Every structure is written in structure tokens, then in C-alpha cells.
Amino acid sequence: MKTQIYVDDRCGNVYEIPHGQITLKRARNGRAASMEFEYYEDSTVTEFPINTGYVVLMKADDMRIFYGYVFKVSMTKITCYDQLRYLKFKDSKVFENKTLTEIVNIIAGENLMLLGNVADTKYVIPKQISDNTEYLDMIVKGIETTLLSTGRLYFIQDNVGFLELMDIDDTKLDILLDGNGNITDYDITTDIDTDTYNCIKLVQDNKKTEPREYPYQDFASIAKWGKLQYFEVVDEKYNMAQINEKGNNLLKLKNREKKTFKLKNAIGDIRCRSGYSVYINMPEQGIDGWYLIDSDTHKFNDNEHTMDLELVVVNCITA
Incomplete structure (x- = not known):
């Protein structure tokens, strides 16, 4: 896969920059995508030094992959972020x-x-x-x-x-990951430590009375895992129906084990990015279904493209 990096100095000058390995990292929510690339100090860079704030476009086989801004410049590496930064x-x-x-x-x-x-x-x-x-x-x-x-x-x-x-x-990909070639190095984790709760406690403050507490629990789950409590103060304007909806939905959403599938050093596919889902079929591991890409790291180097993916079971109330 041929990669190209173009830098715009915001003054009308655009240059293609010679580069080494490119590392692109993205996450589903709450973080800007980053792109870091190695660059060569040759006549092009001497003529056109890369400064912070410059605009960067990265292409792979002439397809636009990343558009962002230079935030860090060292002697051998450039770090960019997309506009979410x-x-x-x-x-x-x-x-x-x-x-x-x-x-x-x-x-x-x-x-x-x-x-x-x-x-x-x-x-x-x-x-x-x-x-x-x-x-x-x-x-x-x-x-x-x-x-x-x-x-x-x-x-x-x-x-x-x-x-x-x-x-x-709307972001399910026509991609099947299985043990027949595209999954070789992986790790599977099941935990109740990260975001699992079987007791939801909602509290509503009231200026005229004592705060009111509303518990929502799964006793079978508590007997299995122990009490894992989620606490939240809800708006005083919430009525009883809204409180019940929030409490019941939180219990449905949180009262589950978190299942994570980490795929390492796989053959890269530029379609695989955070927020999109792929189908994983590994019967020997008891896995057969859609997994959501929670974070992705793609590396491009000497026409080689590999990727690391962290995937989770799609965790919606309706799932």
C-alpha cells in the first residue's frame, strides 16, 4: 500500500513530504485521532520545514485517510491530531x-x-x-x-x-474475522471490573424534603458477583416515570460482563476504524457475532499495513 503525506503551511504552499512509518490511532468517543509519522531530513524538509499548526493530509493508494493539524515537531517525528482535538x-x-x-x-x-x-x-x-x-x-x-x-x-x-x-x-462492515488467516495473534478478556453494575442507586435532591433514593437491583447477579453499585444524582425535575426509565435502562445496560477482543498485528484494512463493527466467528472460543471496534491502531511502513484493534460486544439496551 502506497502512502502519501501532504503538508499545507496555510499560506498557499503544499508539499508532499518524504516519510517513514505512519501510526494512526483512533478511539470511538472522547478522544481525537492522532497520526504520527517519521520524516527524513532532506532537501524538501530543509526547503519547507514543518511547523506546528500546519495542515496535514495523509493518503493511502490515493484514498484520503486522515486530515489534521501538526501539534508536535521533533527532529525525527511529527505528531498530528484531527479537528476533534x-x-x-x-x-x-x-x-x-x-x-x-x-x-x-x-x-x-x-x-x-x-x-x-x-x-x-x-x-x-x-x-x-x-x-x-x-x-x-x-x-x-x-x-x-x-x-x-x-x-x-x-x-x-x-x-x-x-x-x-x-x-x-449504520456502520456494520462486510468483514468477517475468523481463525482462517486474518486472526493469528489475539487476546480475549471478560471482566466485571471496568463498567459492570448490578445495583443502580439514583438519588433525587428535594429542597423541601430529604433526598429520595431509588434502587434498581438484580439479586441473582448480586449473588453471583457480589454487589457492584452505580450511583447518580438525577435532576430534581425528573418525574417518577423518568426516574424509573433511567434506573431500569441503566441496569439493563450495566448488568453485564464486559467482553473485549484484542486483535494484534493483523493484516490491515483501512475500513476498520473505531465505531464500526465487524463479525467475528471463532467457535472454539465461543465467539460468533458482531463486535464493535472501540479503538484502532494502523501502522503503514514500507508498503506494509498492519492493525491492532480493540473490540467489544455491542452493548445497547436493545441488544
Whole structure:
């Protein structure tokens, strides 16, 4: 696979840069994609030194793969991030009666970002207060609220310069991973340590009375794993129906083992990126189903393309 890197100095000058290994890292939510590449100090670099803030485009076989900005320059490596890096800044916002779609549109507009495909989430979030919070975390909070209320899971991505909000139901890849060649080095983990809870405790503050507690439990699971409690204070404006919906949905979502599949040093496929799902069939391991790519690392070096993927069982309320 032939790779190309172009650098724009924002003054109308664009150069193709000689480079060595490229490492591209992405995660499903809450983190900007990064691209690091080795570069050669030759006449091109001497004529056109790479500085922070420059725009970078990476192609593979003439396909646009990454568009971002230089954030770190060393003597031998350049580190770039996509535009999600600019959503790491903090602000205070109150969103009332807005859908996740509208929240993404507002944040993108205020930060002068170009929008690509933005899913219509439809569900109206009554109120979301974010004080001294990163823009990315505001969006992630909206994603979590929408998941608990609708059972649908969304994620954001930068698609070569365009901010997108995607529904995981629309990102299943026509890719089968099995033990017949494309899975050789892997690790499978099952745990209840990361994000598993079988007791949900919601508390609602009330200015006139003592705070009220609402527990939602699975006693069979508690007997099996011990008590794993999730605690949250809900908005005082929530009515009983909203509290019950949130509590029951949290229990459905959290009362599961987390199953992680790590694929290492596999033959690369540029379609495999965080937020997209692949089908894994390994009967000897009891695995047969869709797995969501939670993070991906692609390495391009001397026409060789390999990838490491961390995948999880698709964990939705409706799953």
C-alpha cells in the first residue's frame, strides 16, 4: 500500500513530504485521532520545514485517510491530531430541549467546524448542564443520555475534515474475522471490573424534603458477583416515570460482563476504524457475532499495513 503525506503551511504552499512509518490511532468517543509519522531530513524538509499548526493530509493508494493539524515537531517525528482535538477546550453550556443532533450542530457551529453526515437522533434531552466541561465531554454526555432513553448508540468521528455523528446500526462492515488467516495473534478478556453494575442507586435532591433514593437491583447477579453499585444524582425535575426509565435502562445496560477482543498485528484494512463493527466467528472460543471496534491502531511502513484493534460486544439496551 502506497502512502502519501501532504503538508499545507496555510499560506498557499503544499508539499508532499518524504516519510517513514505512519501510526494512526483512533478511539470511538472522547478522544481525537492522532497520526504520527517519521520524516527524513532532506532537501524538501530543509526547503519547507514543518511547523506546528500546519495542515496535514495523509493518503493511502490515493484514498484520503486522515486530515489534521501538526501539534508536535521533533527532529525525527511529527505528531498530528484531527479537528476533534479542538473540542478538548472547556466551556459552560446549558442545552434545554435539544436533541443530540442539535447539540452537535451547535458545538460544531460555534467552533467553525464543517459537518458531514449527522444522524437524526430525534430524542429531545430535557436539560443538559455542562459546567467547566470539555466540548467533547458535552457530546459524550448527550450520547449517553440518548442511549439510556432510546437504546440507540451513537458516536462522533472526524471523516477527513468533516465532523460526523454516526449510528452504530449504520456502520456494520462486510468483514468477517475468523481463525482462517486474518486472526493469528489475539487476546480475549471478560471482566466485571471496568463498567459492570448490578445495583443502580439514583438519588433525587428535594429542597423541601430529604433526598429520595431509588434502587434498581438484580439479586441473582448480586449473588453471583457480589454487589457492584452505580450511583447518580438525577435532576430534581425528573418525574417518577423518568426516574424509573433511567434506573431500569441503566441496569439493563450495566448488568453485564464486559467482553473485549484484542486483535494484534493483523493484516490491515483501512475500513476498520473505531465505531464500526465487524463479525467475528471463532467457535472454539465461543465467539460468533458482531463486535464493535472501540479503538484502532494502523501502522503503514514500507508498503506494509498492519492493525491492532480493540473490540467489544455491542452493548445497547436493545441488544
